[in-house]
Amino acid sequence: MNPLIEFSGLSKHFPVRSGGLFRRTVTPLRAVDDVSLSINSGETLGLVGESGCGKSTLGRLLIRLMEPTEGSIRFDGQEITGLNAKAMRPHRKAMQIVFQDPYGALNPRMMVEDIVMEPLLIHGAKPDADSRRLVGEMLKLVGLPTRARDRFPHEFSGGQRQRVGIARALILRPRFVVCDEPVSALDVSVQAQIVNLLQDLQTELGLTYLFIAHDLSVVKHISDRVAVMYLGKVVEVADKRAIYASPQHPYTQALIGAVPVLNPRVRGRGKRQRISGDIPSALNPPSGCRFHTRCPHVMPICKETLPPLLETAPGHGVACHLMTQTRA
Amino acid sequence: MNGPELVAVRPAADDAPLEEEFEVAAKRQAPWRMTVRRLFRHRLFLMGLCLCSIILLAGVFAQLITTADPVRLAMRWRFRAPGVDGFVFGTDNFGRSLWARVVFGAQLSLYIGFSVVLLNAVFGTLIGAAAGYFRKLDNALMRVNDAMMAFPAILLAIAITAVLGASTFNAILALSIVYIPRTARIVRASVIVLREMEYVQAAVAAGAGHWRILRRHILPNAMAPLIVQLSFLFAYAVLSEATLSFLGLGAVPPTPTWGNIMAEGRQYLVEAPWIITIPGIALMITVMGLNLLGDGLRDVLDPRLRIQQ
Numbered sequence: 001m002n003p004l005i006e007f008s009g010l011s012k013h014f015p016v017r018s019g020g021l022f023r024r025t026v027t028p029l030r031a032v033d034d035v036s037l038s039i040n041s042g043e044t045l046g047l048v049g050e051s052g053c054g055k056s057t058l059g060r061l062l063i064r065l066m067e068p069t070e071g072s073i074r075f076d077g078q079e080i081t082g083l084n085a086k087a088m089r090p091h092r093k094a095m096q097i098v099f100q101d102p103y104g105a106l107n108p109r110m111m112v113e114d115i116v117m118e119p120l121l122i123h124g125a126k127p128d129a130d131s132r133r134l135v136g137e138m139l140k141l142v143g144l145p146t147r148a149r150d151r152f153p154h155e156f157s158g159g160q161r162q163r164v165g166i167a168r169a170l171i172l173r174p175r176f177v178v179c180d181e182p183v184s185a186l187d188v189s190v191q192a193q194i195v196n197l198l199q200d201l202q203t204e205l206g207l208t209y210l211f212i213a214h215d216l217s218v219v220k221h222i223s224d225r226v227a228v229m230y231l232g233k234v235v236e237v238a239d240k241r242a243i244y245a246s247p248q249h250p251y252t253q254a255l256i257g258a259v260p261v262l263n264p265r266v267r268g269r270g271k272r273q274r275i276s277g278d279i280p281s282a283l284n285p286p287s288g289c290r291f292h293t294r295c296p297h298v299m300p301i302c303k304e305t306l307p308p309l310l311e312t313a314p315g316h317g318v319a320c321h322l323m324t325q326t327r328a
Numbered sequence: 329m330n331g332p333e334l335v336a337v338r339p340a341a342d343d344a345p346l347e348e349e350f351e352v353a354a355k356r357q358a359p360w361r362m363t364v365r366r367l368f369r370h371r372l373f374l375m376g377l378c379l380c381s382i383i384l385l386a387g388v389f390a391q392l393i394t395t396a397d398p399v400r401l402a403m404r405w406r407f408r409a410p411g412v413d414g415f416v417f418g419t420d421n422f423g424r425s426l427w428a429r430v431v432f433g434a435q436l437s438l439y440i441g442f443s444v445v446l447l448n449a450v451f452g453t454l455i456g457a458a459a460g461y462f463r464k465l466d467n468a469l470m471r472v473n474d475a476m477m478a479f480p481a482i483l484l485a486i487a488i489t490a491v492l493g494a495s496t497f498n499a500i501l502a503l504s505i506v507y508i509p510r511t512a513r514i515v516r517a518s519v520i521v522l523r524e525m526e527y528v529q530a531a532v533a534a535g536a537g538h539w540r541i542l543r544r545h546i547l548p549n550a551m552a553p554l555i556v557q558l559s560f561l562f563a564y565a566v567l568s569e570a571t572l573s574f575l576g577l578g579a580v581p582p583t584p585t586w587g588n589i590m591a592e593g594r595q596y597l598v599e600a601p602w603i604i605t606i607p608g609i610a611l612m613i614t615v616m617g618l619n620l621l622g623d624g625l626r627d628v629l630d631p632r633l634r635i636q637q
Contacts, residue, residue: 013530065529085537092535109359109548114525118544119534152359168530 003074004208005095005176006038010071012057029283031057033232034071036309039176044202044209046223046240047192048216049213050279054232055212059178062210063095064088071209075176081099096169096199100181102161106153112139113149116167123172133150134171141204142167159190163197170201179211183218195222216259219242225315228252230284231290234309245295248318250295251275289321297322357601366628373624379617383610384579387434396425398432399582407600418602420592429584430607434586437566437614440500444565445558447504448511453554454513455508457542461523470516473509482568496579499572503565514557518550525549552629559625565619570611586611 013028032054039045047055060066062073064080074083080091096119099105106115106149116135117127125131136146142163162182169177179198183191197216201207213219219226220240227237228251236249247253254275276292280286286293292302301321309319356532386393391470402423410418410426417426459469476484522528528545536544554608572578573587586607593603 007602060529064534065533085535089535092533095533097525097530097533099530101526105530107527107545107549110544118531118536122531122536122540154359165530168534172534 002041003038004041005053005073006073007062007073008071010035010058010061011069012054012061012066013069021232027283028069029182030232031282032061032068033285035232035234036071037227037231037234037237039208039210041175041208042206043224044211044222046219046226047210047212048214048219048226048231049231051214052279052282053229055214055280056180057231058229059097059180059210059212062117063176063178068070089123092174094174095178096172096174096325097177097178097180098162098165098169100184102158102165102185105165107151107163111150111165111277112144115153115164116149116171119172133212133286135167138167138171141201142170143169143193157190158186159194162190162194163187166194166201170205171205173205174207176208179209181212181214184213184215191218199224208251216255228255231279231285233290233297233319234317235319236317237309238318242253242313242316248312248316248323249320250322251289251291275321280285286320289319299325301325362557363628365626370624370627372620373628375409376617376620376622376624379613380621383434383614384438384616386431387438388395390435391575394425394428394431396428398424398428400424407596409600410602410606417606418600420589421596426589426603426606429589430586430610432622433584433586433589433607434610434614436496436579436583437569437611440496440503440569441562441565443500444503445562446506447500448507448561449554449558451508452511453515453550455520456512456517457547459512460516460519461538461542461546463574465583466516469512472565473512476505476509477513479506481564482571485568485572486575487578489572494577494580496583499569499578502572503568506568507561509555509558511561514553515550519546521592522546522549556622556626556629559618559622561624563615565591566614566618585617 010032011030011034013030016027016029035058037045047058049055057066061068064073064083064234068081072079074080075091078091080088083091090271106297110118113132113135116138117125117131120131120134121127132149135149139146139148144160144163144167148156148160148164153164156164166182171296179219186194198209198211199222202209209222211219211222217273225237226240226243227234228243228249229235230251236243236252238248243252244256247256257274275296277294280290280293286303288304289295289302289307292298294301297319305321307319307321307324309317310323312318312323398484402419404421405413405415405423406421406534408415408419408423410416412418415425415427417430420429421428455469455473459466459473464547485499485502485506488505489498492498492501525545528541531541531545552557569578570587570590572586573585574591576588576591578587581592589607590604593600593605593607596603
């Protein structure tokens with residue numbers, strides 16, 4: 001498996017200015033802080049974490065909707081950080097995004113056909129019969145009747161809008177799609193349909209996904225590998241099976257332990273890790289390991305040095321001092 | 329390309345409500361038609377529309393509905409009360425038909441109002457969109473804007489016309505300069521909100537350029553508050569123009585404007601109160617009509633206020 005997209009040392013800091021006359025730049029908000037990962041061609045990497053941990057920011061950095069403060073992104077072996085708008089254009093075709101909010105993601109003044117066709121027009125197609133045919137095929141592919149084309153977004157339900165959003169993202173035949181919480185705003189019954197649709201499209205079109213979500217069961221369903229983020233850092237990344245069966249990082253353990261279990265006989269079995277408190281501010285992150293303020297296994301070293309993301313097993317990366325301590 | 333297993337995997341249930349909804353949707357139309365229909369159900373909007381139509385028709389067909397010359401003096405017919413000697417609105421201190429003068433005054437008011445609104449629509453949108461979309465320009469443009477807005481509107485207009493000299497063109501120029509910063513602020517505010525919308529992000533992700541994003545995604549969605557603002561602006565412009573010409577800073581007499589008719593009539597308030605009253609009523613009808621029109625547009629177009637209702 002060769003990586004389609006790999007990034008290293010990727011950071012996004014938002015300057016937070018104090019109010020007042022002189023507007024001094026105070027400590028930057030570290031939304032994403034020195035993250036390195038790669039996503040293989042054809043796989044789905046699930047990205048989970050609490051609200052505000054930087055998942056969406058990371059997704060947007062990868063397709064260059066935002067400029068990273070530091071770090072490099074290589075797409076298909078080619079460096080894409082620092083490319084200007086013109087040089088970026090051919091790459092834009094290959095990477096697209098599906099948004100969370102099916103209401104805000106569609107321009108209310110454009111008909112579905114215009115919404116789905118726009119990416120084609122941006123890349124030089126004419127609004128002719130050919131383009132219309134492509135739009136019709138794409139609508140069919142995402143499960144909408146072709147006569148949806150001359151309707152406005154307000155005439156659709158949330159799930160149907162999300163299908164329009166997916167059609168728009170896929171019309172350019174991208175290779176990499178960032179799904180930024182695509183089902184979080186939908187009813188549970190509709191969630192399943194959209195997730196299945198995304199999976200069908202993946203096999204059919206050979207897509208690579210970065211699937212961002214905070215719903216662990218959805219991520220478990222769709223992902224091949226899962227990365228867990230905490231306060232701008234990736235704390236654990238592993239194969240889906242490995243991470244759900246034997247989570248290594250205390251934060252991952254707590255996350256997975258917090259998933260409600262349906263079967264009462266199984267419920268309460270196994271050690272259930274609880275954590276309390278809120279996620280600390282990214283403006284002023286804790287020293288050392290970001291998680292030490294809430295970690296049940298906190299050691300003195302955790303407050304001093306930041307644990308690097310180390311492989312504990314092939315393909316299983318964990319950023320926790322417990323790993324090195326137990327080995328030592 | 330649509331594989332059969334794909335159809336099998338996807339539950340048909342989701343398509344069923346779509347069909348159903350489309351049956352209902354058959355009666356629905358494009359957003360602008362829905363807006364128009366809602367406007368015509370708004371009672372105050374209709375009232376405003378009627379009032380504005382009176383003035384609009386009078387102004388547009390001024391040449392057809394008057395026989396008297398609004399400018400030529402006829403001292404023999406001075407101070408005829410409304411209805412006397414065939415003068416519907418009476419005559420002024422120079423024997424000119426007030427009907428003709430008020431109707432031609434309407435024409436001038438509308439001309440000035442439309443010009444100011446047009447200049448505001450163009451330059452207000454340009455400045456507001458530039459400041460809201462290109463954040464680097466924001467500070468520079470908006471500080472100049474703030475400086476302009478620090479002056480009371482009418483005072484600044486008086487100062488500008490006093491410097492440039494009294495004429496119709498200078499009045500339009502002065503009023504535009506005064507009101508463009510206000511319009512620009514409104515446009516900027518909506519552009520700042522809209523540029524963060526996910527459909528704008530989607531266009532960026534597809535590789536759209538700034539021009540396409542502004543033209544296709546941001547400006548069409550920024551129109552609603554702008555239209556509301558412009559309808560109120562029309563009223564302000566007509567009122568301010570009357571103020572300027574009342575003070576002798578608008579169109580030069582003998583060209584009739586509501587402002588200078590009233591200024592002349594002020595001296596004969598006791599002997600011939602109709603001279604000042606009739607253009608005053610015309611002005612009131614216009615401003616009230618435009619305000620009702622604006623209220624209706626705001627209720628229908630501005631979603632934030634719609635939620636409150």
